[in-house]
Amino acid sequence: MDFSENAAIAAIREELGEAGCLRIELGIGDDAALWQPSRSDRSAISTDAFVDGVHFQRRVTSLDRIGARAMNASLSDLAAMGARPRLATVALGIPHDLTLGDLRSLYRGIARVGKGAQLAVAGGDCTASPVLSIAVTVLGEVRASHAKRRSGARFGDTIAVTGALGASAAGLRTLGDSHLLDGALRQSALDAYELARARLSEGRWLAASANVHAMMDCSDGLGRDCARMAERSGVGMLLDRIPVAPEMAALARATGEDAEELALAAGEDYELIVAIATPAFAHLQARFHKRFGGALLAVGYCDAQAGVRWRRSGATVPVDRYGWDHFEVGEKR
Amino acid sequence: MDFSENAAIAAIREELGEAGCLRIELGIGDDAALWQPSRSDRSAISTDAFVDGVHFQRRVTSLDRIGARAMNASLSDLAAMGARPRLATVALGIPHDLTLGDLRSLYRGIARVGKGAQLAVAGGDCTASPVLSIAVTVLGEVRASHAKRRSGARFGDTIAVTGALGASAAGLRTLGDSHLLDGALRQSALDAYELARARLSEGRWLAASANVHAMMDCSDGLGRDCARMAERSGVGMLLDRIPVAPEMAALARATGEDAEELALAAGEDYELIVAIATPAFAHLQARFHKRFGGALLAVGYCDAQAGVRWRRSGATVPVDRYGWDHFEVGEKR
Numbered sequence: 001m002d003f004s005e006n007a008a009i010a011a012i013r014e015e016l017g018e019a020g021c022l023r024i025e026l027g028i029g030d031d032a033a034l035w036q037p038s039r040s041d042r043s044a045i046s047t048d049a050f051v052d053g054v055h056f057q058r059r060v061t062s063l064d065r066i067g068a069r070a071m072n073a074s075l076s077d078l079a080a081m082g083a084r085p086r087l088a089t090v091a092l093g094i095p096h097d098l099t100l101g102d103l104r105s106l107y108r109g110i111a112r113v114g115k116g117a118q119l120a121v122a123g124g125d126c127t128a129s130p131v132l133s134i135a136v137t138v139l140g141e142v143r144a145s146h147a148k149r150r151s152g153a154r155f156g157d158t159i160a161v162t163g164a165l166g167a168s169a170a171g172l173r174t175l176g177d178s179h180l181l182d183g184a185l186r187q188s189a190l191d192a193y194e195l196a197r198a199r200l201s202e203g204r205w206l207a208a209s210a211n212v213h214a215m216m217d218c219s220d221g222l223g224r225d226c227a228r229m230a231e232r233s234g235v236g237m238l239l240d241r242i243p244v245a246p247e248m249a250a251l252a253r254a255t256g257e258d259a260e261e262l263a264l265a266a267g268e269d270y271e272l273i274v275a276i277a278t279p280a281f282a283h284l285q286a287r288f289h290k291r292f293g294g295a296l297l298a299v300g301y302c303d304a305q306a307g308v309r310w311r312r313s314g315a316t317v318p319v320d321r322y323g324w325d326h327f328e329v330g331e332k333r
Numbered sequence: 334m335d336f337s338e339n340a341a342i343a344a345i346r347e348e349l350g351e352a353g354c355l356r357i358e359l360g361i362g363d364d365a366a367l368w369q370p371s372r373s374d375r376s377a378i379s380t381d382a383f384v385d386g387v388h389f390q391r392r393v394t395s396l397d398r399i400g401a402r403a404m405n406a407s408l409s410d411l412a413a414m415g416a417r418p419r420l421a422t423v424a425l426g427i428p429h430d431l432t433l434g435d436l437r438s439l440y441r442g443i444a445r446v447g448k449g450a451q452l453a454v455a456g457g458d459c460t461a462s463p464v465l466s467i468a469v470t471v472l473g474e475v476r477a478s479h480a481k482r483r484s485g486a487r488f489g490d491t492i493a494v495t496g497a498l499g500a501s502a503a504g505l506r507t508l509g510d511s512h513l514l515d516g517a518l519r520q521s522a523l524d525a526y527e528l529a530r531a532r533l534s535e536g537r538w539l540a541a542s543a544n545v546h547a548m549m550d551c552s553d554g555l556g557r558d559c560a561r562m563a564e565r566s567g568v569g570m571l572l573d574r575i576p577v578a579p580e581m582a583a584l585a586r587a588t589g590e591d592a593e594e595l596a597l598a599a600g601e602d603y604e605l606i607v608a609i610a611t612p613a614f615a616h617l618q619a620r621f622h623k624r625f626g627g628a629l630l631a632v633g634y635c636d637a638q639a640g641v642r643w644r645r646s647g648a649t650v651p652v653d654r655y656g657w658d659h660f661e662v663g664e665k666r
Contacts, residue, residue, distance in 0.1 A: 029483075030483050030565075034376070034414070034475075035375060035376055037375075038370075042370075043368055043369075043376070044366065044367050045456065045470075045472065046365035046422070047424045047468070047470055048458045049460045049468065051462045051463075054461050080365070081364050083365065087378070089380035091381070091468035092382070093466060123378065123380060125380050126382075127384055127388070129464065129466065133462065133466060135424035135468035139378065139472075147359075150364070216364055
């Protein structure tokens with residue numbers, strides 16, 4: 001790189017601005033950032049790491065969008081807990097060919113998403129590294145009674161998602177093969193992948209309902225993530241409707257693949273997976289629509305059988321085969 | 334790597350044990366970790382990143398010690414704030430040649446230091462990466478009136494350190510050239526480098542004194558870190574005694590270098606740099622010795638001149654030339 005650590009810190013401070021720091025007492029530049037936690041709430045923390053060539057590709061995605069994406073992916077964990085963001089720290093591994101302008105672009109994306117989430121980027125670390133890597137830690141706050149775990153789903157609960165699935169995965173596929181989609185659909189798939197928004201407002205709103213028993217974000221695919229929620233909750237799940245985003249439907253038409261199968265395996269949309277007391281579902285769904293415009297989409301329900309199964313056209317198959325392991329698939333998480 | 338993400342998480346949980354998790358309500362395995370912050374204290378957070386080939390060398394240091402070192406380096410920031418650790422998250426970049434046994438060793442070191450600091454490793458992330466990298470976020474708590482900033486040093490304050498400097502840097506040099514030191518001195522230098530302990534108890538004890546005006550850890554060398562404290566505090570500093578660790582003194586004798594110059598530039602000891610009201614220094618020093626055995630060593634004082642200067646044998650020189658920039662020197666931070 002063509003700059004010193006002091007130049008990097010100065011550029012970062014400039015991109016972050018001062019606005020985000022009002023909610024903390026002491027931020028970047030001291031040994032640790034300091035703040036007064038809410039006296040009535042629990043604190044929630046989550047860390048995610050993103051590596052060039054694994055979670056993103058510098059050669060096809062702008063640094064601004066890489067920064068935004070890393071923040072949204074991290075914030076999605078707070079959304080899934082029903083927490084409101086308070087601050088973040090960012091540990092950056094900087095390769096030799098990253099310029100100060102690149103660093104500014106990256107932090108512009110980080111700052112924009114941070115500001116949108118009313119969060120202060122309170123500290124972090126920059127270090128030389130053979131590859132661009134970004135580790136984001138987000139800290140939020142949530143009323144103890146509102147915090148939603150993965151383990152709360154009950155027999156008979158309706159399983160719903162906060163939106164159709166697969167737009168982000170379609171965007172990723174289009175990055176690799178630009179002929180798969182075209183025009184507006186291609187752009188909206190790319191935007192869904194690169195600018196996928198953490199469902200923070202939706203998460204907090206849903207978390208406030210006692211009829212919401214469990215919540216998590218759908219980052220590794222509906223199949224895999226439902227399997228995690230089912231296992232932690234000690235229930236089985238039967239999925240009977242897979243809502244497919246238009247971008248993924250178009251991609252499947254273009255390639256001749258099965259759109260629902262793709263959507264079941266598709267991660268990174270940051271839609272929330274929610275287990276809801278079935279008698280309360282219709283009412284909650286109507287209120288959700290009124291509040292957010294989008295739909296709360298039922299995908300199945302919890303039952304007493306083993307594992308998560310997918311039923312369509314009369315046949316029922318286990319979903320273990322869908323979704324991915326972070327280590328097995330090198331492309332993304 | 335030869336293992337799946339699930340196997341990695343299982344191994345990590347096993348190495349961490351359950352003990353550390355008692356102080357948090359929800360840890361590894363949900364979207365975020367959850368805990369009840371202290372109602373009367375401030376929260377403090379700090380993030381540090383460590384990369385193979387930059388901050389450590391996998392080929393010469395055991396993974397257990399690499400894990401321990403990453404934790405101590407991170408905890409040192411809480412020590413400098415006077416905070417007691419509460420939890421940590423760890424983001425790991427795992428290269429293809431790391432085995433599950435290696436991962437266990439790394440976490441054994443992390444867990445040992447975490448347990449010693451009464452801290453829960455509450456979450457994190459594992460991802461494939463071309464190089465082993467470890468980003469640690471530590472969260473601690475401190476009474477608002479005790480939190481020590483870098484910016485509090487005043488004219489006339491005595492500047493002191495919690496121990497002699499350079500043992501860790503001597504250890505690093507020995508790693509590169511095993512003939513520099515031998516026998517017990519070599520081992521103690523290596524231990525100082527690989528097992529350098531965050532001064533958590535010392536930091537909390539010093540932070541409780543109103544006569545301690547500023548505190549930071551000496552991670553980039555006394556010269557450079559004093560310059561940071563002086564700048565943030567709006568004071569100058571004159572250093573007139575550089576306490577040299579025996580390991581560094583022996584190394585300097587072996588190489589014909591200047592021991593004090595080396596000690597001034599030597600980082601990573603995690604000794605604390607403390608600005609203390611001069612009238613209270615002798616008494617605090619006596620109490621520190623009684624409490625911790627080790628000595629609180631005066632290295633100079635704050636004055637009204639510009640910058641940090643080093644006076645010896647009658648000559649006074651600015652210290653800007655000592656210490657290092659994380660980006661300029663590839664070996665360590």
